[in-house]
Amino acid sequence: MKELWRGMKDALAISWEAGRFNFIVGFTLMLVQPVALPVAALTLRDIVDESIAGNASTAVAAAVFTAVLVIASLTAEHFAHIFYFKTAEDCNGILDRRVARLTNGSTGLEHHERADHADRLAVIRREIDRAAWGTTLNSYGTISILLAMAVTGFLLAQMTPWLLFLPIAAIPPLLLGRRAESLAAAARRTAAPDTRQANHMFALLSDAGPIKEVRTCGLEVQVRERQRRAWDRASEIEVKAEMRATLLRAAGQIFFAIAYVGATLLVVRDAVRGSASVGEVLMVVTLAGQVNVQVSSAVRFLQGLQRTSSLFAEIRWIASVVEHAPAVAEDASVPESLKEGIVFKDVAFAYPGTETPVLENVDLIIPAGSTVAIVGENGAGKSTLIKLLCRFYEPTAGVVEVDGTDLRRIPIDKWRERIAAGFQDFARYEFAAQHTVGIGSRRDIDDPDAVRAALDRARAEDVLRRLPDGLETFVGKSFDTGTDLSGGQWQKLALGRAMMRVSPLLLLLDEPTSALDAQAEHNLFEQYALGARRVAQATGAITVLVSHRFSTVRMADFILVVGDGRIVEAGTHNELMALDGLYADLYGLQARQYA
Numbered sequence: 001m002k003e004l005w006r007g008m009k010d011a012l013a014i015s016w017e018a019g020r021f022n023f024i025v026g027f028t029l030m031l032v033q034p035v036a037l038p039v040a041a042l043t044l045r046d047i048v049d050e051s052i053a054g055n056a057s058t059a060v061a062a063a064v065f066t067a068v069l070v071i072a073s074l075t076a077e078h079f080a081h082i083f084y085f086k087t088a089e090d091c092n093g094i095l096d097r098r099v100a101r102l103t104n105g106s107t108g109l110e111h112h113e114r115a116d117h118a119d120r121l122a123v124i125r126r127e128i129d130r131a132a133w134g135t136t137l138n139s140y141g142t143i144s145i146l147l148a149m150a151v152t153g154f155l156l157a158q159m160t161p162w163l164l165f166l167p168i169a170a171i172p173p174l175l176l177g178r179r180a181e182s183l184a185a186a187a188r189r190t191a192a193p194d195t196r197q198a199n200h201m202f203a204l205l206s207d208a209g210p211i212k213e214v215r216t217c218g219l220e221v222q223v224r225e226r227q228r229r230a231w232d233r234a235s236e237i238e239v240k241a242e243m244r245a246t247l248l249r250a251a252g253q254i255f256f257a258i259a260y261v262g263a264t265l266l267v268v269r270d271a272v273r274g275s276a277s278v279g280e281v282l283m284v285v286t287l288a289g290q291v292n293v294q295v296s297s298a299v300r301f302l303q304g305l306q307r308t309s310s311l312f313a314e315i316r317w318i319a320s321v322v323e324h325a326p327a328v329a330e331d332a333s334v335p336e337s338l339k340e341g342i343v344f345k346d347v348a349f350a351y352p353g354t355e356t357p358v359l360e361n362v363d364l365i366i367p368a369g370s371t372v373a374i375v376g377e378n379g380a381g382k383s384t385l386i387k388l389l390c391r392f393y394e395p396t397a398g399v400v401e402v403d404g405t406d407l408r409r410i411p412i413d414k415w416r417e418r419i420a421a422g423f424q425d426f427a428r429y430e431f432a433a434q435h436t437v438g439i440g441s442r443r444d445i446d447d448p449d450a451v452r453a454a455l456d457r458a459r460a461e462d463v464l465r466r467l468p469d470g471l472e473t474f475v476g477k478s479f480d481t482g483t484d485l486s487g488g489q490w491q492k493l494a495l496g497r498a499m500m501r502v503s504p505l506l507l508l509l510d511e512p513t514s515a516l517d518a519q520a521e522h523n524l525f526e527q528y529a530l531g532a533r534r535v536a537q538a539t540g541a542i543t544v545l546v547s548h549r550f551s552t553v554r555m556a557d558f559i560l561v562v563g564d565g566r567i568v569e570a571g572t573h574n575e576l577m578a579l580d581g582l583y584a585d586l587y588g589l590q591a592r593q594y595a
Contacts, residue, residue: 014091027143032076045280102318119192173298187242334418377586423494503538569582
């Protein structure tokens with residue numbers, strides 16, 4: 001019940017945030033009906049009794065007043081929905097923006113790589129459009145129905161105190177309805193992994209990238225079959241829960257139906273005994289009918305409110321995962337230039353939710369102004385080192401220092417402003433080419449000269465020459481006039497984006513040229529090496545390169561060989577070849593493949 005009331009509070013708060021005027025007017029109009037209709041039943045009694053008594057003028061006045069109440073009720077409900085729809089539309093936008101902020105509100109990557117986060121997010125995405133409309137309707141409707149039941153109960157009690165039990169009989173249907181919605185919500189969470197799997201299968205069949213491989217391999221039938229099985233599993237879970245929920249709702253309605261019939265018979269008995277007038281019988285039957293409708297509406301609104309409450313609970317859970325206070329006070333400033341370099345002191349790291357460490361006992365000194373290459377087999381921990389340098393994660397143990405200062409003490413946004421990075425899994429921003437590249441440095445985003453210079457440093461001028469409108473060309477398929485690019489062209493634009501910051505303290509290149517051929521990558525890194533030395537002279541910048549191509553990494557000042565979560569070898573290319581260890585084995589293996 002506490003979660004339900006909290007959800008109602010959240011629903012009212014977001015409706016208020018969506019627009020105070022629309023909320024107040026719509027809410028006020030929604031409160032007309034729960035008062036007007038029960039009072040109309042009271043005046044209906046007067047119409048009948050006064051007519052039987054021969055008081056025509058009084059009966060006519062009661063009839064006119066009844067008509068006014070009914071018209072007021074219907075009119076108010078109609079106009080309330082105008083304001084309600086506007087509020088609901090604005091709530092939809094607020095919820096979308098709130099979830100977008102939450103899913104991207106963390107400074108790290110932990111929640112992006114957690115399966116339980118993905119499951120909860122799948123539920124939120126599925127529920128958010130429905131909830132935006134339900135948030136306003138259920139909050140308005142629940143309060144409206146509670147007021148209506150209070151007024152109706154008061155009027156019934158005037159006839160006989162026993163009739164007061166009729167609104168009380170609504171409690172079991174409400175409780176059973178709440179339990180039914182809890183079962184349905186739990187089923188949606190349980191079915192979320194299968195729902196995500198089905199959505200993934202749909203994406204494989206509908207996205208231009210994967211569909212080529214699907215069709216080449218003749219996998220259409222298998223992918224469709226997997227999608228069907230995933231949907232069937234999800235549907236089976238939810239249908240079973242809905243069947244149990246339906247039985248609970250039906251039990252509640254049957255309980256109230258018995259109470260409704262009993263109340264009606266009680267009044268009829270009083271009429272037969274002469275202790276109730278015909279008008280009073282009609283009033284009670286009318287009010288009892290209204291209570292019946294009110295109970296059905298209350299159950300529906302309560303279920304909707306509980307579903308909305310579940311959505312807000314999921315959003316709060318996302319927030320609890322995403323929003324973490326820093327473990328160390330960020331009270332240090334980012335250095336203008338590196339004097340000493342970056343030091344790993346006994347660093348260990350294990351991904352959240354796992355016990356197996358990815359890195360252990362890493363002791364490493366990266367001197368200021370150096371170019372470092374990291375090599376190793378897949379899964380050895382190379383990209384994890386990059387993530388720690390970007391502060392996507394914090395070390396599980398040990399410390400990373402920048403010029404003797406714990407990296408965690410440097411404000412993360414200030415640190416990242418001095419990082420330039422290119423990743424293998426780069427983003428494809430479908431903007432004008434000017435902005436696709438320019439967002440690598442927001443202050444220079446609209447400077448064509450800065451963008452051209454960055455593309456020159458990334459050896460990506462050829463991509464620009466092939467764009468029909470140069471930097472004004474929209475790239476990607478999101479626009480009718482957009483120009484689609486090859487994987488290598490997209491990657492060159494991403495490299496240009498990484499080159500937008502001309503004086504970083506740290507340049508990170510994590511397999512950024514995987515879509516390029518070996519010779520193009522070698523030529524490109526020769527260019528990077530020249531640029532790195534230039535920047536190193538100005539700011540002491542460090543360049544860290546992760547690559548599988550040993551012909552490229554040999555130009556680094558020194559090479560780190562990562563294996564089983566540790567730095568197993570370190571030195572120049574010649575030193576490592578003379579050592580005749582893991583690096584020499586890997587180098588020789590790759591050299592034979594190119595022979």
